[in-house]
Amino acid sequence: MSRQIFQLKVSLTGVRPSVWRRVLVPGGYTLDRLHRVVQHAMGWRDCHLHAFEIDGVQYGEPDPDAEPAVRDELDTRLDAVAGKGSRFGYVYDFGDWWEHELVVEDVLAADPDERYPSCPQGARACPPEGVGGPAGQLLLLTALADPHHPEHVTMRDWAGPGHDPTAFDAGRATTLLRRFC
Known part of the structure; x- marks a missing residue:
């Protein structure tokens, strides 16, 4: 039997214009590896907590003191919890x-x-880490687009000269996925 590959569309919700990625991953990947795929494909730096929610069940890095309990993402394969047409969340x-x-x-x-x-x-580019969620991303995009906006210079300096919200390089994302996932 040939190995199954899952074609996933990963979309960042709550932001406009849309930021999304299409990724191809082995169905046998654990959710921990899928987390790394999302991080590198989207352009995040993996410096904050995360969790998946699939059919009402939370998966992530278990914390014995956490309520509600989170199932260990290291013990859960993608093909065991999802199939063609499945939709699930990642925070x-x-x-x-x-x-x-x-x-x-x-x-x-x-x-x-x-x-x-x-x-x-x-x-499109992933929002910069620490921008303040979707509301912060909206402020950033608004300020960057208008040189007369009161926050234009501050936001441009904060985001850095290389930040282009319209840019996405699929080749670079694939290279990162293959190197780190």
Whole structure:
């Protein structure tokens, strides 16, 4: 039997214009590895807590003192909790509260000439870490787009000269996925 590859669309919710990635990952990946795929494909730096919610069950790094209990993402395979058409959530940074929707668009046989994971498509740059969630991202985009905005210089300096909200490089994302996932 050939290895199953899940085609997922990962969309950052609550932001406009849309920030999204299409990734191809082995169905046998644990949710811990899927977390790393989302981090590198989206452009996050993995410096905050995260959790998946699939069919009302929370998965992440277990904390024995946490309520409600979180199932260990290291013990859960993607193909055990999702299939074609499944939709589930992923939250990154419990302060800024970046919600992502993951949709299993397709389940395919692995191409023997292809390496996985990969990120063949996507749109727009991920918001910078610490921008303040969707409301902070909106302020950043508004200020950057208007040189007369009272926060233009401050936000441009804070985001850095290399920050281009319209940019996305699928080749770079795929390289990061293959190196770190």
